[in-house]
Amino acid sequence: MKIERPLQILVRRRAALGDVIMTTGVVRELKNRYNCNIDIATEFPNVYDNNPHVRAIYHTSAMPEIKNYDLYINLDDAYENNPVNHYLDSYFYRAFGTSKVDHKAPELFPTQLDVDAVNDFFEANNIDEYIVVHIRQWYWELKNMSWETWYAVFEKIFTHNTNIKIVCVGSAQDGCVDHPLFVDARDRLNIQQQRVLMDHARCFVGIDSGPYHIAAASQTTLISLHTHLLPERIMPLRGIPILSNVDCVGCNDAQQRPVRQIICKHGDFRCKDAFDADKIANNILELL
8 A cells, every 4th residue: 555644643541650551562563553653642751751653742631632643542441441351451452452462562662871870870789689679658558568578578588698689669658678788779760761670680579560560561570469460460471470368369350340449358458468478589589
């Protein structure tokens, strides 16, 4: 065909950070299929920094009029209305009418300046061998693994290996430990720089979150912690799933659609406190 005017496509996913990172595979596939012009509307525009598939990025509060586009793909609530699929499958189905796409992994695009910034961070903090952890402390309580479990994991790691450092990522409200073997990277690296950090880590340890999905776009192995979400709903192919020891793990499947909050049948989110610290630590040690 002789295409004189490429398709003009607008892709929207408002939030949150991890959800927007997961849209990057959809955008790559759109560009590969149609050689089109793609604009993005999101509250997390930095996810698309340096992305070669994108023409322009808008905040959702100031997105262009839909009538200016040949195709508008709204990925809001794509998985929230279909929680028993893998999140990426729901995104791809919304965009293409099928989830049968060979390559759905998310991607981020750090620049050489980002690489240099991370190397400077390594040098300033005397980092060589390390793992990355996200000690999440946020308002969704069921995603916040207890400090008791984290401390038990760290104790076992350092009993067997004192040459490894633990780099904490996330926001300032998330956790870190004041100890010589810990490095605080919270709010110190941008999204693309965190991908570089993850690339060289022995592993990433954490639950579904923004840093989790940055890790999924990197080359590291995820030790993937699960409370309300089953591994087959969220985990990338390159991961080791560890489920909370409760009978109701994966309760996200049973929540009211669209899933915007989790109602705990026990009323106490006990899943966050029911992880096997030895299992987590042993999997980390096997990767060191």
